[in-house]
Amino acid sequence: MNRPPRRGSLPVRLELGLLSFAPALALLAFKARDDAAWFVVFALPALVGCMVGLVAIALVARGNPEPFTLEDIRDLGSDVVGYVGSYLLAAVVDVGESFEQNLVVAIALGLIIQIHIATGKVFINPLLYLVGYRVYEATTDTGVTYYLLARTEVSDWSGP
DSSP: OOOOOOOOOOOHHHHHHHHHHHHHHHHHHHHHHTTTHHHHHHHHHHHHHHHHHHHHHHHHHHHHOOOEEEEEEOGGGGGGGHHHHHHHHHHHHOTTSSSHHHHHHHHHHHHHHHHHHTTGGGGGHHHHHHOOEEEEEEETTOOOOOEEEESSGGGOOOOO
């Protein structure tokens, strides 16, 4: 029986969501740097996302690899495109225009982030692609499905 990977716990999805959208939030914070309140609204979650990234790097560096025999591997690169719109939102809006404009941007980006968190799409992080990783959905020979991060070409893999 083929099933999708688990979405993960809400705290983990929230942390990964903040990490995924940290660049967009940081860009909005930079654009709102003249307004202290809006700067904090955008900069605080961006900072938390960056801290999550640093902790994740430290945890992965100390991790122990385990061998798995993978039967099916599917590239999830097309799911990264969902982030492009939210990153563009941060680039094209003028957050210094008015309180209403800032509120609309904050709510819109908040909804986009919430949808990614609720659906579990935060495991497909565009920042991973920037540092050379690709994200795959991999099913083991026992039928368990995982998210797989790889720097090498998985089509060349043989064995576990």
